[in-house]
Amino acid sequence: MKVKHLLTPLTEADILALQAGQAVLISGIIYTARDAAHQKLAELQQSGQPLPFALHGQLLYYVGPSPARPGQVIGAAGPTTSSRMDRYTPALLAQGLKGCIGKGPRTQAVKDALVRYKAVYLAAVGGAGALLSRTVRQAEVVAYPELGPEAVYRLQVENFPAVVVNDAYGQDLYEQGQKQYRRQNNKPGKDDAHVPGR
Amino acid sequence: MRELDVSKISSAVTEMMMEANYILGEDVLQALHQALEREESANGRQVLRQLLQNAELARAEQLPLCQDTGFAVVYLEIGQEVHLSGGDLNEAVQEGIRRGSAEGYLRRSIVADPLRRVNTNDNTPAVIHVTIVPGEEVKITVVPKGGGSENASAVKMLQPAAGADGVIDFVLETVCRMGSSACPPLIVGVGIGGTLEKTAALAKKALLREVGKPHPDLYYAQLEQELLQRINDLGIGPQGFGGRITALAVHIETYAAHIASLPVAVNINCHAARHLSRIL
Ligand code: SF4
Numbered sequence: 001m002k003v004k005h006l007l008t009p010l011t012e013a014d015i016l017a018l019q020a021g022q023a024v025l026i027s028g029i030i031y032t033a034r035d036a037a038h039q040k041l042a043e044l045q046q047s048g049q050p051l052p053f054a055l056h057g058q059l060l061y062y063v064g065p066s067p068a069r070p071g072q073v074i075g076a077a078g079p080t081t082s083s084r085m086d087r088y089t090p091a092l093l094a095q096g097l098k099g100c101i102g103k104g105p106r107t108q109a110v111k112d113a114l115v116r117y118k119a120v121y122l123a124a125v126g127g128a129g130a131l132l133s134r135t136v137r138q139a140e141v142v143a144y145p146e147l148g149p150e151a152v153y154r155l156q157v158e159n160f161p162a163v164v165v166n167d168a169y170g171q172d173l174y175e176q177g178q179k180q181y182r183r184q185n186n187k188p189g190k191d192d193a194h195v196p197g198r
Numbered sequence: 199m200r201e202l203d204v205s206k207i208s209s210a211v212t213e214m215m216m217e218a219n220y221i222l223g224e225d226v227l228q229a230l231h232q233a234l235e236r237e238e239s240a241n242g243r244q245v246l247r248q249l250l251q252n253a254e255l256a257r258a259e260q261l262p263l264c265q266d267t268g269f270a271v272v273y274l275e276i277g278q279e280v281h282l283s284g285g286d287l288n289e290a291v292q293e294g295i296r297r298g299s300a301e302g303y304l305r306r307s308i309v310a311d312p313l314r315r316v317n318t319n320d321n322t323p324a325v326i327h328v329t330i331v332p333g334e335e336v337k338i339t340v341v342p343k344g345g346g347s348e349n350a351s352a353v354k355m356l357q358p359a360a361g362a363d364g365v366i367d368f369v370l371e372t373v374c375r376m377g378s379s380a381c382p383p384l385i386v387g388v389g390i391g392g393t394l395e396k397t398a399a400l401a402k403k404a405l406l407r408e409v410g411k412p413h414p415d416l417y418y419a420q421l422e423q424e425l426l427q428r429i430n431d432l433g434i435g436p437q438g439f440g441g442r443i444t445a446l447a448v449h450i451e452t453y454a455a456h457i458a459s460l461p462v463a464v465n466i467n468c469h470a471a472r473h474l475s476r477i478l
Contacts, residue, residue: 021439023244066265066305075303076256076265081346081379103346104379104438125248125437126346126381127470129265130256148317149265149305161248163241163439173241174378177440181239181433 005159009057010098015118018164020171024122025159030059030101034080036150037143038088045091052143052152055097059122062102064149065139066129074139074155076129079103082121086110093117101162105174111166121166123173135160200280200334202478204290207274207282207338210476211294214340215270216302218474219262222253225409226385226471229446233383233436242441246383249436249469260302264470267304268342270295270324271402279334288326296320307345327399339406339475347384347468350376353398356460365390365462366425372464373429373445378438381468384445385409386429389463392453401465404449406473413450422448446471 001022006014008028018024031053033041044051062082066075082102089100090113099119103126114121124132138156145151165173227250234246256263272291276282284290299306299321308322309315352372356364369388377384389400412419425448435441446469455461 021241023241064265064305064307066262066267067303069260069303075305076262076267078265080266081349083379103381104376123437123439125245125252127264127344127468128248128252130259130261130263131248131252133261134255148319149307163437173440174438177239177241177435178378178433178438179440181435181440181442183431183433 008059010059011057012118015098015120015168018120018167019169020164020167020173020176022164024162024164026059026162027158027160028156030061030155030157030160031142032061032063032065032153032155034062034064034150035084036147037152038085040144042088042091045095051095053154055092055095057096057098060092060097060100061155062100065133065153066149068139074133074136077133077136078129079124079126082106089113093119106166111170111172114166115168115170118168120164120168122162123165124160124162132160200277202280202282202336203284204282204287205284206478207287207336208290208294210338210478211272211291211340212298212301214338214474214476215295215298215304215342218340218342218472219267219302219304220260221257222263222470223409223473226446226469227253229409230383230469233443233446237436237441237443239435239439239441241439242436242443245436245439246443262304263472264344265305266307266344266346267299267321268344268472269308269348270321271341271343272324272326273339273341273406274326274328275331275337276328277333277335278330280336291324291326292322295322295324336478337475338478339473341406341473344381344468344470347380347466350380350466351401351464353394353461353463355394356462358455358458358460360460362421364460366428368462369425369464370428370432372466373434374432377432377434377444377466380466381470382434382438382445383436383443383469385467385469385471386425386445386448387465387467388425388448388450389465390450390452390461391455392461394461396453397461397463398465400451400453401463404451405465405467405471407449409471410447418450418452422450
């Protein structure tokens, strides 16, 4: 599959053109949020107040960067584990968020919400924080500066590499990819025929 | 009796905390190169290439390999002929972490209390393990341990009758449960034996071994190979995208066990397997 270029904000047509397993390069604005920021956004949503930035068509990146050295835009900036955000994601998608970027599998509720609201979940390479930081051209805190690395940043990125994991059709790269490479009968408890030394 | 000022330990810890976060060990790099040769999945190969580029860039630019610059775990092996002077050893180590985190632009990832969760803003306290050994040297090992892979780790008290099969099942279960979130390719540390806390400490210690160096006891070296094969057969692959390389290595450490117990711990490390030792 050829790498696809994505320009944010994303339209429904952009989303529908993506399939699980597709490698993409993202350019434009993306917003960051991890656990603490999600909790604050959820509180605002529950009390019917406006969010500190418009979600419509946007991508949310689960990252808590390391501090920038003087003269640099940002420190290392790779993805954090997405499952901690699962409980908050459907409500954000309902408000027009078009996708999130993180690492690791999502719950069925999130996958269903991606289908319902036509959005995607992308994975960036966890642990490639130095490399990913080089795609960030500008970084500015837009909310919750008191949260330090957990503040919400507005990042301007250029060719940020990611892979589509869950698409708007209900496909899941983790499930499909792993099934393709799993060797038969290798589930815990299935095969104890060749334990060494006995 | 050799006199050693604790400020020397402090400055060594500062330098090591930074270096460990910027420079991936040769052993891990080599394992990643070998993985790239063997990986069949296109997405998997792309991940491995990015990780190698990442390591190169981090080293050249003194940037952390990963934004999660870890919980600092510090091992001190102190020779019994050494007299430590000039202050409190624990405070000296904490000061080393504090300075390394500030000077090295490392992320503040530690909250002072597990439930009330206020950031300490300086990455202290470190988790410190002290052992007293013969001789007059002090060996310091600094391990910045990532949260994502630590969360994928587990301990279980098996029945002795479960034997090696039980150990294999538990390791595979643990890798299956959270492996995709722990930034594979993984390094899997397995502790077997001892008590609850001992087996967990063994699993972490297993992560300090040079990647891929087999256990000196052939029985356990074979069990390591068997586990590595079985983990890679799960097909999780780099970053969980599916592929042949889920783990770079499995390291086992063991201890004596009670006649009633077979404790097993699995400590998962990500490919950002940072550990650095120095002898003073
Ligand atoms: S698991 Fe390791 S590589 Fe992944 S984000 Fe955490 S520290 Fe970084």
